[in-house]
Structure formats: structure tokens, C-alpha cells
Amino acid sequence: MSELETENEELKILLVDDEVNITKALRRLLIDVDCYDIYIANSGQEALDLIAAEPDIGVIISDQRMPEMTGVEFLQQARVLVPDAIRILLTGYADIEASISAINEGAVFRYLTKPWDDEILLKAIAEAAHNYWLIAENKRLNRLVLKQKEELQQWNDRLKQRVLDQTAQIRAKGDELALINQQLRGSFEETIEALAGLIEMRDRRAPGHCRNVAELVTVMAEKLGLSAAEKGQLHSAGLLHDIGKIAMSDKLLGKSMTDLDTKELHEYQNHVVRGQAAINMVPALHEIGVLIRHHHERFDGEGFPDKLKGKAIPLGARIVCAADMFERKLSQFPESAACSSALAELEGEWGQSLDPELRLVLEEGAKKVYSYLNISTTVREMKVSPRGLEVGMQLQHDLFSGTGVLLLKQGATFDENAIGAVQRCFMIDPFEQDICVLLKTDEAE
Ligand SMILES: [Fe+2]
Ligand SMILES: [Fe+2]
Structure with missing residues (x-):
């Protein structure tokens, strides 16, 4: 038999017989077993009263033949009170038939005949005790499993709540950061808009030029399927592309391109490098600075400042270049025909100064932005x-x-x-x- 944790505890055994000699003989037999705690009753009713007072009785040994209440009747009632107690019926040969049916009905664990064999009786009681402890152990383990399950459930609930709380905190922080980011982005854009206003104030001949270019390049970027980030960069590059003109002399600003001498032309061309240098201190504007630097490069490689050619010119700079040139042409025509006339003026530029692949997007973009002219x-x-x-x-x-x-x-x-x-x-x-x-x-x- 396996070792059970509960098996070393004291086992309460109830002996029930109307004959005092029998209970005494049984007590003598069991008294030497250390872990047995013996209780005696001389009738079924006395035994039931005792069980009510001692509900942890583990083994019941009852005589069958007793006045008022038979052993089987008593054990059936005892079963209701202490269902886990192991019940043994002591019976004479004449009662065997009744005893067997009692076993079949589940009232008793086993029966033993009178007179009994001490060894067999002790062995039967030991087996009954083991069965009782087995049931008790099983219940203890079940309780333990249930308790651990409950604890696990509580842990799970607490963990789940912690995860939910932390997720909510992270989400709130994320929202807060997104809002701050949005505010920063907003003030960044407002600053760039304000700079564009300053550029336009400096060059009174072209009011709205920077904002017009910014609007047109944004629409072109959209039509080209560029990302939101690229679109944002292009918009800023459109606004700031002529920021280098802020440092130009009034004399130079007042002259048309065809009237410039070599020195003046050189100073004019410098506005792209100066523009890039002016915003270079702001890391977020570095890439926009590159577009500013190259917005006067020509597709045929004859532009300035680096004489880049074809696709070596950054796409953003080619877009700004086309929008810039179109916008400057636009102001040369009466409103009613400005858009179509400016586009016609650019006819000879595709493949020369402008990237021919941008022709369609410029035309579509210009018609969209300047629809009000028609x-x-x-x-x-x-x-x-x-x-x-x-x-x-x-x-x-x-x-x-x-x-x-x-x-x-x-x-x-x-x-x-x-x-x-x-x-x-x-x-x-x-x-x-x-x-x-x-x-x-x-x-x-
Ligand atoms: Fe320019
Ligand atoms: Fe410009």
C-alpha cells in the first residue's frame, strides 16, 4: 500500500454491539494498535448519537443482531451522517443472506463472521483504515487543487488587470505624445509659412509665389503617389525654395534675369546655396535644404549650382523646378488665359530644363490648382x-x-x-x- 500523508494520523474506530463482552473483546484486540482511537456504543441509537458528536469517525464495526435497530439499519443511517466512514458488519452464519444484500446495497464495506479470526479482523480493519485515509487524502488533494486553481485564477485576473491598466497607460501616453507631436508639427509648419511670408515680402514682384509653388508641388506629389512624408517635405521646399533671396540686394531683386551682368548673375545664382545654408542649422530641414539647393538645376545639365543632369537631380528638386518655372510664367499673362498660356510657354522646356516625365502631372496639377482662373x-x-x-x-x-x-x-x-x-x-x-x-x-x- 502506498504511503499517504494523512495515514499517520489517529483513526477513530467505533465499535457497536449490544453485548458488552464483544465490545470489550474487540477493544482488547485493537488497543495495542497505536494509531487507533476506540469509541464504543451498545445500541444503534447510541452509536448514531456518538457519530453526531464525532463526525470524523473513520471506521465503524457493527454487530448485525441488536434489539430495536439491526446492524444493517444502523449502518444505512450512519452512511447518511458520515458517508466517508468505512462500515464493517459483524454477523453470525444465520444472517449471511441479509448481510450480503446489505453489501450489495452499498451499506457496508465488508462483513465478518462471528466468532472472528483475530488476524483476519485486524487485517480487514487495516484495509478499511487505508481506504478511509485514501478517500480523505483524495479529498485533501482535491481541495488543494481547487485552492490552487482559485489562486491561479486570482493571479490571472490580477495579471490581466495589470496588463489592461498598463495598456491604458501606454495608450494615454501615446495619445499625449501624438498630441504634442501634432502641436510641434503645427508650429513647425506655421514657422515655415511665416518664413515664406517674409520671402514674399522681400520680392514684391512675385506676391504669393512661394505659397503658389508649395500648393502646386503638393498636388503634383499627390498625383505622383508620393508618401505623406515626401509630400510634406515638398510643400515645405515649395514654401522655402527662394529663402536665399532674402539676402539679395534691392537692386538685384528689381532687375529681370535678362538684364543681369556676369557678377549679378553669379550673385543671383548663389541664392540656392545661400538658401540651403540658411536652413542647414535645423536638422529637420536638411533634406528640404537639398531640394532648395537643386531647384535651378536643368534636366540637360546646364543649370546651377552643381550642373546635375537628368535623374541625378533629386525628384523633389525637379518637381519644385517645374512648378517654380510655371508659376513665374503664369504672372506674365492675363488671368483669363493665364494657365493655358503658361503651359504653352513651357512647351520647349520639357527635356531641356524640365524633366519630360513631369509634364503630365504639372499640367494636371496646374489645371486643378488654378481652376478658378477659368x-x-x-x-x-x-x-x-x-x-x-x-x-x-x-x-x-x-x-x-x-x-x-x-x-x-x-x-x-x-x-x-x-x-x-x-x-x-x-x-x-x-x-x-x-x-x-x-x-x-x-x-x-
Ligand atoms: Fe529660385
Ligand atoms: Fe522661385
């Missing part, structure tokens, strides 16, 4: 004060503050933000002219 004359034109602005109105001419800062460029459609910005600016730097607007309709070509 708006039907039936559209109502009106002049309004800043207070009279409404969402959906489209600006017909560039709008400058009183001191000449370009606030919005021609073609912009007013939304609530733009109206708010114009009204705020009017308070601090009022302009005298009314704002020329027209209502955007679907009648545009």
Missing part, C-alpha cells in the same frame, strides 16, 4: 469688409495686411479659420481696401 463670368463678384466674409467665398485677388504682409492668396476659399484669421489681422494691421470675393459655384470649367 471660372465663368456669370459668377457674382462682390466686395466685402472683413466682417462681411462668409464661408465658401473665394478670394479674387491676393489679400495683404495694411503693412503689406500677404495674408491669403488669390483663389483661396474662405472657411471659418481663414475668416477668423483675416478678421484678427484686420484688428492689428488694418487694410484699407475691400476684399474682392466671388461665390464658388459648380460652373467652373
Whole structure:
């Protein structure tokens, strides 16, 4: 038999017989076994009362033949009270039949005949004791498993809660960082927009030039399927491409390209290198600086400053170059035919100064950005004060503050933000002219 943890504990044995001699004889037999704790009852009822007081009785040995309550009747009731106790019936030969049926009904573990053989009786009790401890051990282990299962479940629940809490914390931190990032990105873009405004103030001949180029290169990047990051870079490069012109002399800025002498031409060409150098201190603008440096390279290799040729010129710089050239041509024509005339002017440039693969995207982009130039004359034109602005109105001419800062460029459609910005600016730097607007309709070509 295997060693059980509970087996060394004291086992309570209940002896039940109406004959005192029998119980005494049994006690004598069992008294020498150290781990047996003997209880005696002389009737079924007395035994039931005793069981009620000692519910951890492990083995019950009962005589069958007793007045008032037979051994089988008593054991059936005892089974209800202490179902785990091992029950043994002591019986004479005449009661064997009744005893066997009692065994079959599950009331007793086994029966022994009177007079008994001491050795057989001791062995039977030892087996009964082992069975009792086996059941007890099984229950103990089951309780242990259940307890561990509960503990494991609690651990799991706690762990799950911790993971959920930490996930929520990480998510909140992520949202916070995303917001900070968005704010930083917003102020970065606003700073670049402000720089573009300064560039345009310096070169009064080309109002809105930087913002127009930025808008056009963004649309071209979209049509080329460039990534959001590349699109953002191109937009910034469009805004800043002529930042090197800030340091140009007024005399040079006032001259047209064809009137420049060699020295002046050299200084003019320097604006691309100076532009790159001006923003080089900002690591986030390094790649934009490269596009600025190369926005006057020609596809045939005859441009400046490095005479790069063909695809050796960064794609972004080729895009800025095409948009820049188109935008400068645009201002040379009356509005009604500006877009188509400027595109026609570029005819000879594809494959020479401009990348021929960008021809289609420039044409499509220009038509999209400058669609307002083809708006039907039936559209109502009106002049309004800043207070009279409404969402959906489209600006017909560039709008400058009183001191000449370009606030919005021609073609912009007013939304609530733009109206708010114009009204705020009017308070601090009022302009005298009314704002020329027209209502955007679907009648545009
Ligand atoms: Fe330039
Ligand atoms: Fe330019």
C-alpha cells in the first residue's frame, strides 16, 4: 500500500454491539494498535448519537443482531451522517443472506463472521483504515487543487488587470505624445509659412509665389503617389525654395534675369546655396535644404549650382523646378488665359530644363490648382469688409495686411479659420481696401 500523508494520523474506530463482552473483546484486540482511537456504543441509537458528536469517525464495526435497530439499519443511517466512514458488519452464519444484500446495497464495506479470526479482523480493519485515509487524502488533494486553481485564477485576473491598466497607460501616453507631436508639427509648419511670408515680402514682384509653388508641388506629389512624408517635405521646399533671396540686394531683386551682368548673375545664382545654408542649422530641414539647393538645376545639365543632369537631380528638386518655372510664367499673362498660356510657354522646356516625365502631372496639377482662373463670368463678384466674409467665398485677388504682409492668396476659399484669421489681422494691421470675393459655384470649367 502506498504511503499517504494523512495515514499517520489517529483513526477513530467505533465499535457497536449490544453485548458488552464483544465490545470489550474487540477493544482488547485493537488497543495495542497505536494509531487507533476506540469509541464504543451498545445500541444503534447510541452509536448514531456518538457519530453526531464525532463526525470524523473513520471506521465503524457493527454487530448485525441488536434489539430495536439491526446492524444493517444502523449502518444505512450512519452512511447518511458520515458517508466517508468505512462500515464493517459483524454477523453470525444465520444472517449471511441479509448481510450480503446489505453489501450489495452499498451499506457496508465488508462483513465478518462471528466468532472472528483475530488476524483476519485486524487485517480487514487495516484495509478499511487505508481506504478511509485514501478517500480523505483524495479529498485533501482535491481541495488543494481547487485552492490552487482559485489562486491561479486570482493571479490571472490580477495579471490581466495589470496588463489592461498598463495598456491604458501606454495608450494615454501615446495619445499625449501624438498630441504634442501634432502641436510641434503645427508650429513647425506655421514657422515655415511665416518664413515664406517674409520671402514674399522681400520680392514684391512675385506676391504669393512661394505659397503658389508649395500648393502646386503638393498636388503634383499627390498625383505622383508620393508618401505623406515626401509630400510634406515638398510643400515645405515649395514654401522655402527662394529663402536665399532674402539676402539679395534691392537692386538685384528689381532687375529681370535678362538684364543681369556676369557678377549679378553669379550673385543671383548663389541664392540656392545661400538658401540651403540658411536652413542647414535645423536638422529637420536638411533634406528640404537639398531640394532648395537643386531647384535651378536643368534636366540637360546646364543649370546651377552643381550642373546635375537628368535623374541625378533629386525628384523633389525637379518637381519644385517645374512648378517654380510655371508659376513665374503664369504672372506674365492675363488671368483669363493665364494657365493655358503658361503651359504653352513651357512647351520647349520639357527635356531641356524640365524633366519630360513631369509634364503630365504639372499640367494636371496646374489645371486643378488654378481652376478658378477659368471660372465663368456669370459668377457674382462682390466686395466685402472683413466682417462681411462668409464661408465658401473665394478670394479674387491676393489679400495683404495694411503693412503689406500677404495674408491669403488669390483663389483661396474662405472657411471659418481663414475668416477668423483675416478678421484678427484686420484688428492689428488694418487694410484699407475691400476684399474682392466671388461665390464658388459648380460652373467652373
Ligand atoms: Fe529660385
Ligand atoms: Fe522661385
